[in-house]
Amino acid sequence: MRQPALWRAHQKLCKIFGDIVHLSVFGQHLVVLGSQRVIFDILEKQSAGTSDRQQHPLIELSGQGFNFAFFPYDQWWRRHRRIFSQCIPTIVPNEQLLVQQQYATLFLKKLLHNPADFCDHIRYVFSATIVKIVYGVEVADDNDPNVDLMVRLLEGLQAFNSPRILVQYFPILQHVPLWVPILGSQLRMLAGWRAAADEVKQEHGRQNTSVLARILRGLEEETDVNMAEEHLIAKNTCVTAFEGASDTTFSTTQAFFLAMSLNSDVQKRAQAELDVVIGPHRLPDQADRASLPYVSAVLKESLRWHNVAPFGVPHCNAEDIEACMHDPEVYPEPDRFLPDRFMRDGKLNPDVRDPEDFVFGYGRRKCPGKAFAEDAMFAIIAMTLHVFDITPPLDETGKPIVITPSVEGSFMTYLEDCRCSIKPRSAQAEALILGAAVESSDGLAERKRRKTQDRNAFMNPPNELDRGRGSRRLALRRDLGGGGESASNVSFRFAREGGWLGVRARKGLTAGPWALDFDADEGGSPEDTTGKRW
């Protein structure tokens, strides 16, 4: 039970004894589920009976009593989860995507100015994004007092990672006086984390467009609800969202950086894809996701290769997700970082088991922040690869240092050493980062609204549609007949199997005739926003 990569020991046990292994640890019963099939049979198909959580005094003691990830499977949990799903839904809404894009751009600038502190920047970008969405508060930078509070709150989660905290084995020790050596200091540390959690739960303003403000405003119209309870649920849900979003994405993105520095061939392939699809004049965004299958495979592989929560959050039965993510029968050479395992003929291969079906947990407790996490990490991964090269760190003599991946932690795992060198890919890439505006999400929303207007103006029936035979270039022309109209950035969708290829016209189009040229790498026909095929 004290091995650093516990899941490897579990994997061995399952090899010897079968897919379901029962262990008795200090009188606690633990069931290890060692294959994808039994995990699905037990935690998905029988989810109603396997969605409870074990209760432990450490949850309250470390200040985590608000976090509904630890709640038992009951009505109180259901009410929290419902509010969460309304605010951070399974398809990330536009305004949340815009905030993610805003902070991802800021991340690139921080990386450019101070690449050595990239881990701090990763921590900042995900935490600041969720704080902005949930509370409407802009976390300026590392000197912002909110950062200190956030760090203290997240430290509370580390209580579950530390085998040294003795009250988790002997809850009676919580009553020991604070002057008792070692134990006293552990209890003081727990009290500090509780205080941070109480501070974060203080009510914030209702004037902004944040999730919390919207929930609280919605309550003003309700008459027959228990207001105190509803307010508590709103505040608990927001802090849970912050905690759920911070360390998980942080640790996975750290792994992405290390993987890139160790696998230059993978990095070059992803960059080649970005060069073709995006080109040197702009940064990628969510609309490009369907056209970047290899970058998407890099994200999947980062989630699989280094699973931040190898045991998930144990259901009342324990499970072992990591062992499945490293099962050589499902993922050959499981310890290697090989995004190609998800590809076939230049597209994502639907026949390969998607790690996203596992690393986010199961059944009714499945991670409700999955879509949010994937979008936020995709933005960071695609934008970073587009403009930076990530290579191994160098020693004082300029020789590359070889880093062997190893992890620490058990409930949440982190790479012990993920040093790497980060440099802009070219002078042009550097200029692109410097020139990228970190527009506030409100400004971005306004720009998006104008863009939609432009696009709608453009989407009237075209006068002419040319499709070069045998060529992959497609040109659409529409003569607007002069007259001062202009569009800065026209979006267009191009149908193709398995999704949509986002296509964007050249910037600075002026009044007709407009020409929209784009490369379509396969057959299909373009469709406008009204669903009409051209």
Ligand code: HEM
């Ligand atoms: C790499 C990113 C992430 C990973 C790998 C991850 C993984 C997980 C896992 C394994 C669980 C336990 C599921 C189960 O019990 O079966 C979970 C639960 C949860 N996650 Fe995530 N998560 C990620 C990101 C996020 C984000 C971005 C948010 C919030 C925006 C979030 C919010 C939550 C919440 C609230 C729960 C508790 C669900 C419940 O008990 O009902 N997670 N996550």
